[in-house]
Amino acid sequence: MSDLENPFQETLLQRHRADPCTVVIFGATGDLTNRKLIPAFYNVAACGDLPPQFKVIGFARRDKTDEVFRKELEEGNRKNSRQPHTDELWASFSQGIHYHRSEFEDPAGYVKLKLLLDQFDKERGTPANRLFYLASAPEAFKPILEMLRATGLNHGVGGRWARVVCEKPFGKDLATARGLNQAVAETFEEKDTYRIDHYLGKETAQNIMVLRFANALFEPNWNSKYIDNVQITCAENLGMEGGRGGYYDTAGALRDMVQNHLFQLLSLVAMEPPTDLSADSVRDEKVKVIRALRPLVGPEAVGANVIRAQYTAGSVDGVSRVGYRQEDRVNPESQTEAYVALRLYIDTWRWQGVPFYIRVGKQLPKKATEISVHFKKPPQVPFATGRLPGSSENTLVIRIQPDEGIALRILAKQPGQALSMQQVKMDFRYSSSFGKASPEAYERLLLDAMAGDATLFARRDEVENAWKFIDEIEHAWHQSAAPPPMCEYPAGSWGPKEADDLLRQDGHEWRLL
Ligand SMILES: NC(=O)c1ccc[n+]([C@@H]2O[C@H](COP(=O)([O-])OP(=O)(O)OC[C@H]3O[C@@H](n4cnc5c(N)ncnc54)[C@H](OP(=O)(O)O)[C@@H]3O)[C@@H](O)[C@H]2O)c1
Numbered sequence: 001m002s003d004l005e006n007p008f009q010e011t012l013l014q015r016h017r018a019d020p021c022t023v024v025i026f027g028a029t030g031d032l033t034n035r036k037l038i039p040a041f042y043n044v045a046a047c048g049d050l051p052p053q054f055k056v057i058g059f060a061r062r063d064k065t066d067e068v069f070r071k072e073l074e075e076g077n078r079k080n081s082r083q084p085h086t087d088e089l090w091a092s093f094s095q096g097i098h099y100h101r102s103e104f105e106d107p108a109g110y111v112k113l114k115l116l117l118d119q120f121d122k123e124r125g126t127p128a129n130r131l132f133y134l135a136s137a138p139e140a141f142k143p144i145l146e147m148l149r150a151t152g153l154n155h156g157v158g159g160r161w162a163r164v165v166c167e168k169p170f171g172k173d174l175a176t177a178r179g180l181n182q183a184v185a186e187t188f189e190e191k192d193t194y195r196i197d198h199y200l201g202k203e204t205a206q207n208i209m210v211l212r213f214a215n216a217l218f219e220p221n222w223n224s225k226y227i228d229n230v231q232i233t234c235a236e237n238l239g240m241e242g243g244r245g246g247y248y249d250t251a252g253a254l255r256d257m258v259q260n261h262l263f264q265l266l267s268l269v270a271m272e273p274p275t276d277l278s279a280d281s282v283r284d285e286k287v288k289v290i291r292a293l294r295p296l297v298g299p300e301a302v303g304a305n306v307i308r309a310q311y312t313a314g315s316v317d318g319v320s321r322v323g324y325r326q327e328d329r330v331n332p333e334s335q336t337e338a339y340v341a342l343r344l345y346i347d348t349w350r351w352q353g354v355p356f357y358i359r360v361g362k363q364l365p366k367k368a369t370e371i372s373v374h375f376k377k378p379p380q381v382p383f384a385t386g387r388l389p390g391s392s393e394n395t396l397v398i399r400i401q402p403d404e405g406i407a408l409r410i411l412a413k414q415p416g417q418a419l420s421m422q423q424v425k426m427d428f429r430y431s432s433s434f435g436k437a438s439p440e441a442y443e444r445l446l447l448d449a450m451a452g453d454a455t456l457f458a459r460r461d462e463v464e465n466a467w468k469f470i471d472e473i474e475h476a477w478h479q480s481a482a483p484p485p486m487c488e489y490p491a492g493s494w495g496p497k498e499a500d501d502l503l504r505q506d507g508h509e510w511r512l513l
Helices: 007-013 031-046 066-080 087-094 107-124 138-150 174-185 203-213 245-251 253-270 279-291 298-305 430-434 441-451 460-478 497-504
Strands: 021-026 055-060 097-101 129-134 162-166 193-195 227-235 306-312 314-316 319-321 339-344 356-361 368-375 395-401 405-413 421-429 486-490
Touching (some): 021 107, 031 055, 031 066, 055 107, 097 107, 129 138, 138 174, 174 460, 203 253, 253 339, 253 460, 279 460, 298 339
Parallel strands (some): 055 097
Antiparallel strands (some): 306 339, 395 405, 405 421
16 A cells, blocks of 8 residues: 555645634633633744634633733743744734623624624635534533524525534533533534544644554554553642632533543543545544443442542642642532543453552642553563562553653563563653654644534534533432542542552552552
């Protein structure tokens, strides 16, 4: 097969080209727009990838002029831009930013929005594509969608497209996710719907497919015959700073992180090779993984395989931290988990008997997200086992953030007369190998949404199947007669001892980060 006949090669070589476009951000005076979205567009502009005559309309309810809005965003961009902020680029880029004041529920606001969009098209001399970005609380999604439908803004004009991007959280259980999906489906076709999961925009997450399917070295070993267990860790060294407790206490680690980000990583690690790299082929394979998860139903199965916990007072990096229940805006009797560890099995031929351990938590010793693949030991080692170090398995570590990269741990002989062995690390770092920082996830995802590539966005069935699995655990925790206990760990430790016991039962231990 030539390089160009190879679908992986073809897509990787293809540089995304965005069509002319106006982006309407609903909730544009919020933190997400200031910290992530505008800096992402600015960096796309700095790389020369923004379509000509690109415009952003910020939609929110506070009264302000275009000038004031631009000034606020400029301050945010200075702080948050990946590449240096320059006055020259900002001056031209910000000319395309406008502010539109309206309540989400006010029909008159959408009539005026339509007039504004038409006016911009007229000034350009051609209709533009329209991307509606729902950067608002999920309760606002339905009214916004209804209004877009009522004003006909859900249809492109002059042969151009209209698409919607939905921020997380996409529902808080299966019923609400289905309700949202229904509201979206009444307004936009699935092909025009982009559910953001910013983990998928990270370079290393995308690299999982390249690592697995473009290297002859790994794929033949990527199964239960050679892999002993897989661990996915998402550790945060912060708690509920910045008023985050209000939202977090209604969600918890399982809903906030596992249902979306960690299940996406799990799918990429465990999926079968797609037949091509089209959005649907990739997502078909990913959803099969979620559907093949062995269900955890009832308090007994949940208690045996899922550990939930809250942190108590402690210290991280020498700084004292209060316990979860003492955090600002957290219910002092909260039953919400700030940490969760799961043991999962994927019932397919490839993964029969291989445990997938997932853990995510707040106030852990460091901030790090990684996947580690632990290989089985060789069937026979021709060295006295006493000469093997304690940790002697081959481990492939995929670092998602920070310090994106991939490391392979292998055994090597220590120099000298005696035959003693030690684990050594072969390490690839994005920053040193490619000499430049990776684009921010939102840069890639916004460009993809404009270019019509939904591969890195969650599809309706992925979201619903993930919620179906998560709902059973939430049900056992909150609605069963004998719910599994809420465990505890001191802030600054690596989680509750029950999570260590979960792996110890299988003769495993969490990888030391
Ligand atoms: N912030 C993050 O880093 C982050 C990360 C991932 C996902 N998200 C998700 O992104 C979404 C937005 O987050 P955020 O942090 O930017 O929220 P935020 O700071 O609370 O901002 C909310 C925005 O919605 C607007 N708004 C609220 N009610 C409105 C109404 N009735 N009519 C018109 N505008 C209204 C507010 O406008 P006014 O200012 O005019 O009141 C503000 O612009 C959420 O779903 C969140 O979960 C955020």
